[in-house]
Amino acid sequence: MNTNFIELEKLVIIPTYNEKENIEAIIAAVFDLQQHYHILIIDDGSPDGTAQIVKSLFTIYPNQLFLEERKGKLGLGTAYIHGFKWAIQKGYTYVFEMDADFSHSPADLEKLYLGCKNGAGVAVGSRYVKGGAVQNWPANRIALSKGASLYTRIITWMPIIDPTAGFVCYKKEVLEAINFDSINFVGYAFQIEMKFAAWKLGFKITEVPITFKDRTKGASKMNKGIIKEGVVGVLKLRWQSLFKSYRKKIANIESSNGVNFTKQEILLEGK
Ligand SMILES: Nc1nc2c(ncn2[C@@H]2O[C@H](COP(=O)(O)OP(=O)(O)OP(=O)(O)O)[C@@H](O)[C@H]2O)c(=O)[nH]1
Ligand SMILES: [Mg+2]
Numbered sequence: 001m002n003t004n005f006i007e008l009e010k011l012v013i014i015p016t017y018n019e020k021e022n023i024e025a026i027i028a029a030v031f032d033l034q035q036h037y038h039i040l041i042i043d044d045g046s047p048d049g050t051a052q053i054v055k056s057l058f059t060i061y062p063n064q065l066f067l068e069e070r071k072g073k074l075g076l077g078t079a080y081i082h083g084f085k086w087a088i089q090k091g092y093t094y095v096f097e098m099d100a101d102f103s104h105s106p107a108d109l110e111k112l113y114l115g116c117k118n119g120a121g122v123a124v125g126s127r128y129v130k131g132g133a134v135q136n137w138p139a140n141r142i143a144l145s146k147g148a149s150l151y152t153r154i155i156t157w158m159p160i161i162d163p164t165a166g167f168v169c170y171k172k173e174v175l176e177a178i179n180f181d182s183i184n185f186v187g188y189a190f191q192i193e194m195k196f197a198a199w200k201l202g203f204k205i206t207e208v209p210i211t212f213k214d215r216t217k218g219a220s221k222m223n224k225g226i227i228k229e230g231v232v233g234v235l236k237l238r239w240q241s242l243f244k245s246y247r248k249k250i251a252n253i254e255s256s257n258g259v260n261f262t263k264q265e266i267l268l269e270g271k
Contacts, residue, residue: 010037010113011092013083015076019100020048021217024057026098029106031061037096037109040066040086042079076166076221077190081180088175095175097168101215104167111208112169121174121203122195124160125167131209132162141214148230152192155238158199161207164188164230168195174203179252187226189233196237197250 012030016023023041030037039061043051054067068082080097087095094116098104108125115123126132128149134142145164152163168191178197185193199205240246 008038008091008093010035010094010096010109011040011087011090012037012096012098012109013040013042013080013087014098014100015042015044015079015083016046016050016100017044017073017221018046018048019050019218020046020053022100022102022215023050023053026100026102026106027054027057027061027065029102030098030109031064033106033109035110035113038064038066038092040068040083041100042068042070042083044070044073044079075186075190077183077186077193080190080194081183084170084175084180088172091172093172095170095172097166097170099166099215101218103212103215105211105213108167108208108210109169111210112167115206115208116169116171118206119204120206121171122198122205123169124162124165124195124205124207125210125212126160126162126165126207127210127212128161129207129209133209133211134213135211136214137212144227148188148227151231152234155234156192156196156241158196160195160199160205163192163195166191167210167212170194170198171203174198174201177201177203177252179250182249184236185229185233187222188230189226192230192234193237196241200241200247201251 014026027039030039041054043054051067051069057065068086084095094113096109096112104125112123112125127134128146148164149162152158183190183193195205
């Protein structure tokens with residue numbers, strides 16, 4: 001049996017910025033599932049020492065837990081792109097996005113995995129499909145999130161009920177097909193843009209119901225800039241996609257093993 005294949009099957013990417021209260025527990029919760037997940041943490045130089053905690057766990061979880069450190073807070077979108085490139089280079093088949101703050105329940109990873117295993121290119125952990133839910137979010141935060149979803153659907157016509165969802169499984173083929181250099185956004189808009197690109201490239205997207213819980217520990221990194229980026233970004237996406245050249249722009253024409261880190265990352269990492 002080729003155990004190597006099984007080992008490099010499922011990678012959960014968790015971006016972190018000041019998650020010292022959550023990081024050890026979220027890592028343990030994923031490994032406790034005993035479902036052969038590997039974890040890649042992308043830490044942006046968290047001043048609270050999140051990366052040091054991850055390093056202290058390497059001996060407990062050898063060859064399953066990985067860390068990429070960036071020097072400064074470069075945003076969620078570029079953190080995921082860094083992780084996607086890493087995952088493609090290593091050869092993982094199923095690549096997951098998950099928050100560190102327990103808003104996404106590790107037990108739901110399996111549902112996302114099955115969504116992709118059963119034929120979808122992208123499985124979205126969806127709060128707003130039947131069976132999905134949001135717990136402990138104030139009414140104004142739910143209204144903002146639902147409003148963003150509706151706004152996105154009206155503008156883009158993308159048939160996804162929860163386009164801003166950040167709990168997602170991507171099949172390797174989908175990530176390989178997207179030109180990451182064409183992905184512009186960082187916050188909510190990044191999540192929308194990735195799904196939009198996958199949809200425009202013709203991949204099947206499925207939504208599986210999940211229960212989203214508000215974080216109980218650590219601080220939110222949500223800000224007004226992220227909301228503004230979403231509002232303007234969705235319009236921009238729609239505008240760009242009116243032109244035939246959009247698909248060319250988002251399609252990755254380079255070979256799948258070409259790992260190109262962004263200029264900004266190279267500058268900050270001094271590589
Ligand atoms: N590497 C990296 N991770 C980030 C950055 N911003 C946020 N994160 C992480 O991304 C995940 C989601 O961020 P949150 O602060 O929970 O944002 P949110 O879920 O939109 O907001 P809340 O619902 O209020 O928690 C968490 O694991 C954060 O630690 C960043 O700039 N870089
Ligand atoms: Mg959160």
